[in-house]
Amino acid sequence: MDRGLRGVFINGVVNENPIFRLVLGMCPTIAVTTSLFNAVGMGGAATFVLICSNALISLLRNFIPSKVRIPCYIVIIAMFVTVVQMLLQAYIPSLNESLGLFIPLIVVNCIILARAEAFASKSGVLASAVDGLGMGIGFTIALMMIAFFRELLGNGSLFGVNVFGPDYPNVLIFILAPGGFLVLGILMAVVNKAFLRPEKKEEH
DSSP, rough: OOHHHHHHHHHIIIITTTTTTSSHHHHHHHTTTSHHHHHHHHHHHHHHHHHHHHHHHHHTTTSSOOOHHHHHHHHHHHHHHHHHHHHHHHOOOOHHHHHGGTTTGGOOHHHHHHHHTTGGSOOOOOHHHHHHHHHHHHHHHHHHHHHHHHHHHSSSTTTTTTSSSSTEEEEEEEHHHHHHHHHHHHHHHHHHHHHHHOOOOOOO
């Protein structure tokens, strides 16, 4: 991967992380991060859709009239979401049932639509696919970080495996939405403190 593509990839994972930096997709973020299993599943599904839709939109960008570009993007995204849902129903039905409505709602996920409009519609196919990969991995990592603490503190387990033993008093607030926002806020502060480089003030 050359420097340009590497920069596009890193941008999605760190500099413009969909959750911690751009604060996009909050609804599925809070809803699916009650367990690591759901977080990985949602992240993988979104990553697949991001890569495929970005690449196809980039390939067709010169043929899509500007006046109908958003409906066209939604149709393309919906096609890949349908593929994901059919694959989950066929091979991982438990994950499909657990994620429920949030799989079809990927169609209108602001992260995917934003990348289609801001990047794929203006860039080459390879760069667009790499952008989708970076954004998807960044989204997945953020979901897993949030789910790690919510499942561990809320249920005392990771991937459904008990960690603290049967006597652990489940802290249900971490499984509920308020706990999700609390974990999200703390992680967002830590990540931005660690990776956000303050801009140097110009000396006059």
